[in-house]
Amino acid sequence: MRKVCLIAVAMVLYGLAGIRxxxxxAPRPAxxxxxxxxxxxxxxxxxxxxxxxxxxxxxxVAYELQSTNWEDNSFDRNLWIADIASGEVRQLTSAxxxxxxxxxxxxxxxxxxxxDRPAQISGSPAxxxxxxxxxxxxxxxxxxxxxxNDIGSFDWAPDSRRIAFAAPDPEPKTLKDxxxxxxxxxxxxxxxxxxxxxxxxxxxxxxxxxPEAKRLTEGDAFSVGSFAWSPDGTRNEFSxxxxxxxxxxxxxxxxxxxxxGPHA
Numbered sequence: 001m002r003k004v005c006l007i008a009v010a011m012v013l014y015g016l017a018g019i020r021x022x023x024x025x026a027p028r029p030a031x032x033x034x035x036x037x038x039x040x041x042x043x044x045x046x047x048x049x050x051x052x053x054x055x056x057x058x059x060x061v062a063y064e065l066q067s068t069n070w071e072d073n074s075f076d077r078n079l080w081i082a083d084i085a086s087g088e089v090r091q092l093t094s095a096x097x098x099x100x101x102x103x104x105x106x107x108x109x110x111x112x113x114x115x116d117r118p119a120q121i122s123g124s125p126a127x128x129x130x131x132x133x134x135x136x137x138x139x140x141x142x143x144x145x146x147x148x149n150d151i152g153s154f155d156w157a158p159d160s161r162r163i164a165f166a167a168p169d170p171e172p173k174t175l176k177d178x179x180x181x182x183x184x185x186x187x188x189x190x191x192x193x194x195x196x197x198x199x200x201x202x203x204x205x206x207x208x209x210x211p212e213a214k215r216l217t218e219g220d221a222f223s224v225g226s227f228a229w230s231p232d233g234t235r236n237e238f239s240x241x242x243x244x245x246x247x248x249x250x251x252x253x254x255x256x257x258x259x260x261g262p263h264a
């Protein structure tokens with residue numbers, strides 16, 4: 001009985017030894033490249049492209065390239081242009097802060113955009129998005145507005161010489177005084193600044209003077225929403241509402257005749 005048990009143990013040991021030897025002689029599988037997971041900093045530094053806009057002639061694309069601004073702890077965007085045929089790209093804006101919402105003029109010569117960069121026009125409030133225009137071939141961008149609040153949206157006129165834009169009205173003095181005394185808080189249905197429609201001509205290039213914006217709508221009866229030029233550039237249609245909270249209480253489509261100017 002003991003002899004049978006010893007034989008069984010010997011056979012098991014022999015089998016294990018054989019398996020071990022076979023494992024040692026078997027070729028090891030080839031190892032692929034070592035996977036390297038990016039660090040948090042590397043992930044944050046990855047650049048991303050946004051909001052491509054094709055030029056009217058279909059030959060170029062303007063887009064936003066986002067990068068990390070470690071100094072100001074922010075993600076900033078600048079405008080780039082890519083040539084579709086060659087694939088060549090070049091940077092269009094490089095100022096501090098962000099430049100975004102690019103829009104081609106109808107003739108393809110200009111690109112308008114919004115930016116909270118340090119202002120060129122004296123008296124402009126800091127860190128507010130203003131309307132700028134730059135040649136599609138490059139050069140210096142020119143600030144067009146100095147609104148107290150961020151410019152919300154804009155649209156090129158068919159003649160490529162005017163731009164319509166919407167901006168909230170400035171805060172009334174009573175509201176500014178209250179905030180200074182009691183701090184930031186809002187009263188529902190009372191503290192909403194109405195947005196209104198404006199137009200501005202492009203500079204003619206003969207002087208450094210920026211043309212004055214022309215106001216098209218005003219008052220507290222409604223706030224301008226979306227808008228668009230008529231094909232002949234003489235009118236601007238827009239939607240209007242009472243305020244953001246009670247958007248269903250008053251809504252209408254209006255047509256406002258645009259005052260004639262030197263380029264109308």
